[in-house]
Amino acid sequence: MKRILFFTIFLSALQAEAQTDTTELLPVEVKTIRASATAPFAKTNLSRLEIQKQNLGQDLPFVLNQTPSVVVNSDAGNGIGYTGIRIRGTDATRINVTVNGIPFNDPESNGAFFVNLPDILSSTGSIQIQRGVGTSTNGAAAFGGTINLSTIETNLQPYFESNNSYGSFHSLKNNIRVGSGLLGNHFTTDLRLSQLKSNGYIERAKSNLQSYYFST
Incomplete structure (x- = not known):
């Protein structure tokens, strides 16, 4: 009789513990900000x-x-x-x-x-x-x-690229882009370094800008 009573109490304790571990998840709503081809915009x-x-x-x-x-x-x-x-x-x-x-x-x-x-x-x-x-x-x-x-989307192949342009008012653009391609079938790495310079059409309107882009 004592063994049966102990087993019943132990089983009830397991059920109570299982109930406390249960978590109710709220619905996840995913929204997009790009209009589709059929969107009325x-x-x-x-x-x-x-x-x-x-x-x-x-x-x-x-x-x-x-x-x-x-x-x-x-x-x-x-x-x-x-x-x-x-x-x-x-x-x-x-x-x-x-x-x-x-x-x-x-x-x-x-x-x-x-x-x-x-x-x-x-x-x-x-x-x-x-x-x-x-x-x-x-x-x-x-x-x-x-x-x-x-x-830019994922580039599966390694690459190296350089773009240079020159225009009026000593406007100059130089950049280099390099990518590792797919590494270990898991991830890619992309890097860009840029420099933009210009004297501008208007006096005292010079620009000297630098930027970089990195993604992995």
Whole structure:
């Protein structure tokens, strides 16, 4: 009789312990900020090939200048340094700019200072521009436009690349890109070093910018 009673108490203790280890997980909701091909938004997609055709060292707005409803300006007059963009008349404070889904807009002024991203286009795989209300990281109706940058996808083969260009007003762009390729069937490493220089069209509007990009 004592053995049966002990077994019953031990079994009840195991059941109570199992119940305390149970954790209820809440549903996970995954959202995307890029509009699909069937989404009812006015949008333009730029592939890496289209980006590289216009990537001569100027800031991001001047590469997007040929897309519909986009107007750009430059403090230096040649697109290097402080630049601005408007989409359908909406200034940068109302344009949601993201890099790989991460908001780039300044948290205080809500502006987008592209001078802080020199030569980012050399590491960009694709761009989507949405005109008017669309998807954004802050809600569908939070902005009058969206610019979404996606960096270069994984390179399975090792590579080394150097790009150099020279233009008016002593504008100079130099960069090197190197990648390890697939290592151990697990990961890759990519590195870019860039330097941009220009005297600018306007007097006392020189630019001397450096940047690097690293991913693994």
